Amino acid sequence: MRAGVFDSGVGGLTVVKSLLEHSLFDEIIYFGDTARVPYGIKDKNTIIRYSLEAVEFFKNFDIDILIAACNSVSAYAIDELKAVAPFKVSGVIQPGVKALTNKAKNLDAKILILGTKATINSQKYKRLLNSQGYYNINSLATSLFVPVVEEGLFEGDVLKSVMNHYFDGIDEPDFIILGCTHFPLIKNEISKFFPNATLIHSGEAVVWFLKNSFNIPKSKSQTSLKLFASENPDKLKEVAKKWLYNS
Numbered sequence: 001m002r003a004g005v006f007d008s009g010v011g012g013l014t015v016v017k018s019l020l021e022h023s024l025f026d027e028i029i030y031f032g033d034t035a036r037v038p039y040g041i042k043d044k045n046t047i048i049r050y051s052l053e054a055v056e057f058f059k060n061f062d063i064d065i066l067i068a069a070c071n072s073v074s075a076y077a078i079d080e081l082k083a084v085a086p087f088k089v090s091g092v093i094q095p096g097v098k099a100l101t102n103k104a105k106n107l108d109a110k111i112l113i114l115g116t117k118a119t120i121n122s123q124k125y126k127r128l129l130n131s132q133g134y135y136n137i138n139s140l141a142t143s144l145f146v147p148v149v150e151e152g153l154f155e156g157d158v159l160k161s162v163m164n165h166y167f168d169g170i171d172e173p174d175f176i177i178l179g180c181t182h183f184p185l186i187k188n189e190i191s192k193f194f195p196n197a198t199l200i201h202s203g204e205a206v207v208w209f210l211k212n213s214f215n216i217p218k219s220k221s222q223t224s225l226k227l228f229a230s231e232n233p234d235k236l237k238e239v240a241k242k243w244l245y246n247s
C-alpha cells in the first residue's frame with residue numbers, strides 16, 4: 001500500500017518514523033508545506049485552504065490513504081479533506097484520543113494536552129475526551145516548543161527555560177498528549193519534568209489506529225520514502241537524515 005503523509009513542514013517526520021518502524025506501507029510520499037510553516041498560529045480558514053491544496057498535490061500519486069500528520073490540520077481540516085479526497089484520510093487527533101482511552105482506565109485521570117495555538121483553540125482533543133467521559137483536562141498552547149525543536153535544541157538550557165515558562169505551577173498530570181508533530185522529539189525532557197506522566201505520541205497512536213481501523217496488512221518490503229517540500233526540499237532531506245536515521 002502507498003500512503004501520503006502531509007504536514008505543515010518537517011515535523012510530520014516524527015509520524016513517518018513510527019510508520020517506518022512498523023513497516024506499514026510499501027511506499028510513503030511525504031509533503032511538507034515548508035514555504036508556509038507554521039500552521040499552528042494561522043486561522044481555521046487558512047489551514048483548511050492550505051490542506052485542500054495539499055490534496056491536489058497528492059492526487060498526482062496513486063496513494064491509498066492520506067495521513068494528516070499535522071495536529072493543526074487534524075484540528076481544523078479533516079472533514080474538509082475527507083469530503084474532497086479520492087483516497088482515505090486519517091488525522092492524528094482521533095488516534096491520539098483512542099490511544100489515551102486505551103491506557104487511561106479511570107475517567108478522573110488528570111490529562112494535559114499540549115499543542116499549537118490552533119490545536120488548543122479548536123478544542124478538538126478536549127471535546128473528544130469529554131465525549132468519552134474524561135473531565136479532568138488541562139489544555140496548554142506551547143507554540144514556542146516548535147521553533148526550539150526546529151533549532152535542534154532537544155535538550156539544554158533554552159528548552160529548559162521554555163519548559164519552566166509553560167510548566168511552572170502546573171500539577172503533574174497522569175497523561176500528557178503530545179498534540180504537535182514536534183513534541184515527540186523533546187519527550188525525554190518532558191518526562192524529566194513530569195516523571196510519572198504517561199506520554200501519548202501521535203506517531204505511535206496513528207500506527208495502532210491505522211492497523212485497527214483500516215486493516216492495513218504489514219508491508220513485506222522495506223518502505224520506500226519520497227520527500228517533497230513546497231520550499232527548500234534539501235533542508236527537509238537533511239532533517240529526515242537526522243530525525244529518521246540519526247545520521
Ligand code: DGL
Binds near residue numbers: 007008039146
Ligand atoms: N505540524 C504542526 C502541528 O502538529 C506544528 C508546526 C506548525 O505550527 O505548523 O500542529
